[in-house]
Amino acid sequence: MSSEPIISVDDVSIHFEEETGMLDLFEEPDTVRAVDGVSFEIEENDVIALVGESGCGKTTLGKSIIGLERPTAGSIKYRGQDMWDAKDWKGDVDIPFKEIRRSLQIIHQDPGSSINPNKKVISSLSIPLKKHRPNLSQEERQNHIYGMLETVGMTPPDDYAARYPHQLSGGETQRVALVRALLMNPDLILADEAISALDVSLRVEMMDLFLELQDAFNTSYVFISHDISNARYLAQKAGGRIAVMYLGQIVEIGPPEQIIHNPQHPYTKALRWATPDLNSTSDNELPLRSVDIPDPIDPPSGCRFHTRCPEAREACKDTNPELISADDGTDHQAACYLLDENHEYWNSEPLSEDTPTQTS
Amino acid sequence: MLVLNSKSNISVKDEEAYSEIMPLERESDPVGGAVSDPILEIRDTTVSFDMERGESRVLDSVSIDIQRQEVLGVVGESGSGKSMFASALLDAVVDPGQLSGDITYHPSTDESVDLLNVSPEELKQLRWEDISMVFQGAMSSFNPTMQIRGHFKETLKAHDYDIGEGIERAHELLSDLYLEPERVLDAYPHELSGGMRQRALIALSLVLEPRVLVMDEPTAALDLLMQQSIINLLMDLKEKYNLTLLFITHDLPLVAELCNRVAVLYAFDFVEAGPTDELIDEAGHPYTRALLNATPNLNAPPDEMQPIDGSAPDPVAVPSGCSYHPRCPLATEECIEQDPQYYSMSSNHAVACHHWEESVEAIPLNHLLTEDDAASPMEPTAESTSENMGSTNEVADNEF
Numbered sequence: 001m002s003s004e005p006i007i008s009v010d011d012v013s014i015h016f017e018e019e020t021g022m023l024d025l026f027e028e029p030d031t032v033r034a035v036d037g038v039s040f041e042i043e044e045n046d047v048i049a050l051v052g053e054s055g056c057g058k059t060t061l062g063k064s065i066i067g068l069e070r071p072t073a074g075s076i077k078y079r080g081q082d083m084w085d086a087k088d089w090k091g092d093v094d095i096p097f098k099e100i101r102r103s104l105q106i107i108h109q110d111p112g113s114s115i116n117p118n119k120k121v122i123s124s125l126s127i128p129l130k131k132h133r134p135n136l137s138q139e140e141r142q143n144h145i146y147g148m149l150e151t152v153g154m155t156p157p158d159d160y161a162a163r164y165p166h167q168l169s170g171g172e173t174q175r176v177a178l179v180r181a182l183l184m185n186p187d188l189i190l191a192d193e194a195i196s197a198l199d200v201s202l203r204v205e206m207m208d209l210f211l212e213l214q215d216a217f218n219t220s221y222v223f224i225s226h227d228i229s230n231a232r233y234l235a236q237k238a239g240g241r242i243a244v245m246y247l248g249q250i251v252e253i254g255p256p257e258q259i260i261h262n263p264q265h266p267y268t269k270a271l272r273w274a275t276p277d278l279n280s281t282s283d284n285e286l287p288l289r290s291v292d293i294p295d296p297i298d299p300p301s302g303c304r305f306h307t308r309c310p311e312a313r314e315a316c317k318d319t320n321p322e323l324i325s326a327d328d329g330t331d332h333q334a335a336c337y338l339l340d341e342n343h344e345y346w347n348s349e350p351l352s353e354d355t356p357t358q359t360s
Numbered sequence: 361m362l363v364l365n366s367k368s369n370i371s372v373k374d375e376e377a378y379s380e381i382m383p384l385e386r387e388s389d390p391v392g393g394a395v396s397d398p399i400l401e402i403r404d405t406t407v408s409f410d411m412e413r414g415e416s417r418v419l420d421s422v423s424i425d426i427q428r429q430e431v432l433g434v435v436g437e438s439g440s441g442k443s444m445f446a447s448a449l450l451d452a453v454v455d456p457g458q459l460s461g462d463i464t465y466h467p468s469t470d471e472s473v474d475l476l477n478v479s480p481e482e483l484k485q486l487r488w489e490d491i492s493m494v495f496q497g498a499m500s501s502f503n504p505t506m507q508i509r510g511h512f513k514e515t516l517k518a519h520d521y522d523i524g525e526g527i528e529r530a531h532e533l534l535s536d537l538y539l540e541p542e543r544v545l546d547a548y549p550h551e552l553s554g555g556m557r558q559r560a561l562i563a564l565s566l567v568l569e570p571r572v573l574v575m576d577e578p579t580a581a582l583d584l585l586m587q588q589s590i591i592n593l594l595m596d597l598k599e600k601y602n603l604t605l606l607f608i609t610h611d612l613p614l615v616a617e618l619c620n621r622v623a624v625l626y627a628f629d630f631v632e633a634g635p636t637d638e639l640i641d642e643a644g645h646p647y648t649r650a651l652l653n654a655t656p657n658l659n660a661p662p663d664e665m666q667p668i669d670g671s672a673p674d675p676v677a678v679p680s681g682c683s684y685h686p687r688c689p690l691a692t693e694e695c696i697e698q699d700p701q702y703y704s705m706s707s708n709h710a711v712a713c714h715h716w717e718e719s720v721e722a723i724p725l726n727h728l729l730t731e732d733d734a735a736s737p738m739e740p741t742a743e744s745t746s747e748n749m750g751s752t753n754e755v756a757d758n759e760f
Contacts, residue, residue, distance in 0.1 A: 053583040054554065169671075170438070199437045199610050201654040205667035226583050229613075229656040236662045260658055274588035276613035278640055278657050278727040291538045291589045292555065 004080040005041040006187050006220055007065055007104075012038050012074035013248075014060050018297065030297040034060040036248040037074070042188065042220055047240025049223040049231035049256075051271065053293055057248040058224050062190045065222055066104035067097070078103065102132060105181035109193035111173035115165045121149075121176055122161040129183050148179045151216070152209060171202050175209070182213065188220040195230060207234045214238060228275050232256045241331075244268045247296055247304040250323065254332030264326045264334035266309045289351075303336070306351065311338060314348035386701050387421040391623060392633030392710045395427040397469055399572060399604050400449065400491075402426075405461030407444050407453050416675040419444045420628040421461070426572075428466075431598065431605040433615030433636070435651070436625030439672050442608050445625065446576045449606070450487055451475055465490065467571065489519055492570035494562055496577035501561055502549040508560050509545040512567055519568055526567055533563035536600070537593050555586035559593070566597065572604045580609070591618055613657050616640050621708075624648050627673045627683035634709030641728065642720065644703070644711035646688045649723040657727060664726035682713065690715040690722055 014035040034057040042048055042065070050058040063069040064076060067083050076083050078100045082090075086097040108114040115124055125145045129136065136144065142161075149157035152175040165173055174194060181189050191210065195203045207230065213219060221238070225231045228242070235242050236256040243253040244267065252265040263269045270287045288308045294300055300307045306316040315337060323333040324340055337345035387404045407419040419441045426432055436442040444453065453459045463475040467490060478486065487493075495501060502511060509527070516526035531541040537559040544552065544560055552560060558578065565573060579587035595618075598605055607619060615622050616636055623633035624645065632645040643649045650668045653660075670687035673679055682700050685691040694714050702710040713719065 053585055200612065200656070201437055201610070201651055201668055203656055204654050204665045207656075208667065227656070228584070229658050232658065233656045233662045233665065270585060272658075274584040275658055276584075276588075276611065276617050278613050278616050278652065278655070278659050286589055286592060288585070288589075291586070292553065 004077075005043050006046070006079060007042040008075075008077040008080075009041070009061075009065065010039050010075050010077070012061070012064060012071045012076060014057070014064055014069060015072045032296050033248050033299055034296065035064065035071070036299075038248075038250055039074075040243065040250065040253065042222065044187070044220060045214065045218055046220040047214070047223060047235050047238035048221070049225060049235040049240065049242045050245055051225055051228050051231045051242060052245035053226060055247075055293060055296060056245040057296070058245050059192055061245070062192055062222055062224050063106075066106055066188065066190050067101050068106070102184050103187040104190070105184050105186040105188070106190045106192060107174070107177045107181055107194045109196055111170065111177045111194075111197075112165065114177055115173060115180075117165050119164070120161065121163055121165070121168075124165075124176070125161075125180055125183060128180060132184050145179070145183070148182060149175075151182075151213070152179055170198055171206060174198065174206060178209070178213070182217060182219075185217075186219060188222065190222045190224070192224045193226070194223075196225065196227065203230060204233065207237075210234060211237055228260070228271050232260050244271065247294065247299050249304065249320075249335065251305065251336070252332075252334040253323065254326065254334075255330050258326065258328060258330055258332040262326070262328060262332075264332070264339055265305075265336045266311045266338070267305050268334070270308075309351075311336075312351040313345055314351065315343065315345040316351070386423075386629070386699065386712060388423060389702065390423045390425040391630040391702055391712075392424065392621065393704075393708050395425040395430075397428045397466075398425040398464075399428040399466055400426040401462070401464040401466075402449070403462040403464075405448055405459070405463060407441075407448055408458050408460075409456060410458075411676060414676045417678070418457070418628055418675050419448060420678070422625075422629055424623055424630060424633065426604060426606060427621075428469075429598075429602055429604050430621060431595075431607065431619045433619035433622040434606065434608045434625060435610065435612055435615055435622060436608075437610055437651075437672055439675075440625040441628035441675075442610075442625050443576055444628075446493065446574050446606075446608050449475075449574055450491055450493060451483055452487070485519065488515065488565070488570060489568045490570055491572040491574065492565040492568070493574045493576070494558075494565045494578045496580045502557070504549055506548070507545065508547055508549070508552075508564075511564055512545070515564060515567060521568060529569075530563060530567050533566055533597075534560070536597060537563055538589075539563075555582055555590070558582060558586075559590060562590070562594070562597075566601065566603075569601065570603070572606065574606045574608070576608045577610070578607075579614075580611075587614075612640075612651060612655050624651070627678050628675060629683070629712075631684065631713070632709075632711045634705065634711075638706065638709050641725070642705070642709075643725070644705045644709070644716035644719055645684075645713045646690055646715070646719045646723055647684045648711075649719060649725060650687075653723070653726050660726040661729060664729060666726070684713075690718055 012035060016032040016034060018030040018032055038061060050062060052058050060069055064071050070084055078095060081095040083100055085091055086093045086095060086100060122145060126141055129141055146157035149160055154160040154175055195206045198206060210221060223231060223234050231242050241253055242256050242259040243250050246267050252268045259268060263272055273287050287310050289310060290308045294307055302317040302319055303321055306312040321335045321337050323335045326332040326334055326339060337343040403423045404421050405419060406417060406421050409416045434442055434445060447453045448459055465473045465475050512527060512530045513523055516523050534541040534544055539556060539559055549557055579590055607615060609615060619636050622636050622639045623630050626647050632648050643652060653666045654668050656665060673683055679686050681697050682695040685695040700712045700714045702712050703716055704710055705716060
């Protein structure tokens with residue numbers, strides 16, 4: 001059992017049907033392809049950072065990883081057990097769904113709205129613990145919670161435990177959310193833009209806390225962020241990976257050093273370009289042919305990035321590239337024909353003089 | 361007079377003129393020095409609220425000049441007073457806040473308007489027509505039941521502008537911002553993506569041809585790609601319409617790319633101001649240096665990034681002396697007793713710290729280290745064992 005990864009994502013797609021009437025341009029029911037054919041694995045004590053623009057499907061993928069979103073195709077396994085077979089009691093279920101859900105926890109972007117404003121910290125934290133470990137006495141429960149509050153740097157714990165959420169700062173509320181997740185003794189925590197609402201100067205501290213807890217509790221993280229410098233900080237310190245998503249697909253994945261300093265996919269390069277830099281030497285030419293992201297309802301044919309890609313050629317319109325090894329001695333892969341020397345891409349016409357593509 | 365936008369413009373004579381006005385008073389002298397052609401002069405400006413716990417000064421005697429057509433970045437953390445600073449510029453402090461001090465607006469070099477003593481009608485006219493503002497979260501700035509066109513018409517009507525000409529100008533602004541004018545004008549706010557909405561708001565804020573655009577975290581809710589695109593577009597607009605831009609944010613790397621000058625707010629007052637390059641590479645205030653080191657960025661090796669110890673002060677109980685002293689590694693008795701004046705690090709770079717000369721040595725800036733300094737795993741083959749390719753972290757550790 002122990003050799004199994006915590007999570008195996010195998011060719012997962014998640015499509016949503018959208019009602020008509022939102023925009024009068026469409027008349028048939030539309031399918032939003034939030035996630036399309038994604039595969040990867042998460043090991044124990046692993047960190048994977050998902051980066052991409054809003055609407056690229058990173059949150060939907062994250063939720064499916066922790067069993068909150070059922071894939072429309074493909075499978076997601078927890079330690080070898082298909083999650084949704086467990087949920088449906090299909091076949092031999094080794095691990096019940098309840099156990100799977102307990103092992104996979106989430107911290108949301110906006111901690112303020114994920115914690116009951118009318119309850120003191122101690123009662124917000126007691127509820128999940130009562131469910132998960134009903135045998136604890138009230139005193140044991142309280143000691144356990146105080147211990148965890150101390151672990152995340154909230155001392156004195158009895159003071160913080162007696163507060164209401166509005167008496168906490170943003171960083172403190174996020175710590176309470178972290179404690180609540182950790183009380184379930186999870187194998188994996190999904191941190192969905194968990195530090196994006198914090199001041200820039202508080203982010204490093206919060207990420208350091210994540211890393212400390214990763215060591216102490218042997219937890220893996222899926223860290224969702226639109227900010228590649230945060231993703232790099234956490235993933236590089238933890239020895240993890242960064243996965244770059246675009247319109248429902250992973251377009252590049254690999255060690256943070258490679259993603260930052262040796263990006264292969266033109267989209268990763270654009271994200272890298274867009275990241276503000278203290279020693280600004282970058283030129284200001286937008287490395288994209290269009291500012292706005294296309295509609296995921298009707299994603300572009302072939303490579304989905306071809307409508308914005310400065311390197312796109314005719315061949316990119318035909319088929320969607322698979323992940324190809326970047327051949328730099330690491331497990332770095334990118335889905336772009338630029339990595340394939342023998343592809344017909346090199347003989348086809350550039351697309352650059354298209355009329356600017358607009359989104360609908 | 362001094363020209364502060366570019367160092368090369370300062371002649372020896374100017375330097376002398378500058379040294380004569382030393383020492384600088386923290387309340388009355390503009391941080392970073394006076395500028396040659398100010399569009400706004402802010403002097404000894406304070407915003408206070410009476411609270412049960414005492415008087416809360418959320419802006420404490422700030423003084424700064426804004427040069428015509430410069431891009432000034434005001435950087436501060438949450439609760440440093442930066443949004444209050446923006447509101448003060450338009451005399452738009454919410455009740456029961458009390459605004460005092462002097463704010464002078466110069467529509468042209470020879471005209472001046474005392475912003476805090478104009479009639480309500482004049483003030484209404486100055487807002488949008490002369491000084492316009494963009495806040496973060498465009499969704500809350502638009503009326504959700506009104507098409508974007510309605511917002512433009514309403515603004516034009518309220519200021520007695522010709523609607524036809526105004527809409528034409530809106531068309532031009534929207535296409536400058538890479539939007540399809542007709543489609544956006546006919547849309548309701550919810551029909552636009554966050555980035556489109558924010559651009560529509562910028563177009564709206566410019567439709568009355570203001571001279572100054574104040575932006576309070578205008579891109580904070582957006583993706584980085586959209587943020588960077590919008591900033592590029594803003595720079596183009598600035599050139600095209602001769603705008604003065606004031607950019608208020610907590611994001612230091614962002615202002616580093618964008619602004620000519622940066623002023624840093626800490627505990628409701630400016631603690632440092634100077635030309636961007638100097639401030640980023642040679643910051644004198646320990647707070648500015650700590651903030652630079654705490655900011656996740658792609659330049660610094662991750663192991664070198666350091667959070668700032670302690671937390672920002674409560675406006676009711678700002679520490680005595682230098683407000684940063686409880687968090688400062690260089691603090692001495694002097695810092696506890698005496699609020700530092702502005703010391704000049706160069707002709708247009710000022711810092712409110714008694715120990716600015718030591719801080720450069722004492723607090724190294726991590727973004728100036730290259731990854732090689734910190735034993736970069738980037739090119740393991742170049743300097744270390746090549747068989748370690750797979751486990752880059754080990755390489756990093758070994759090299760140290």
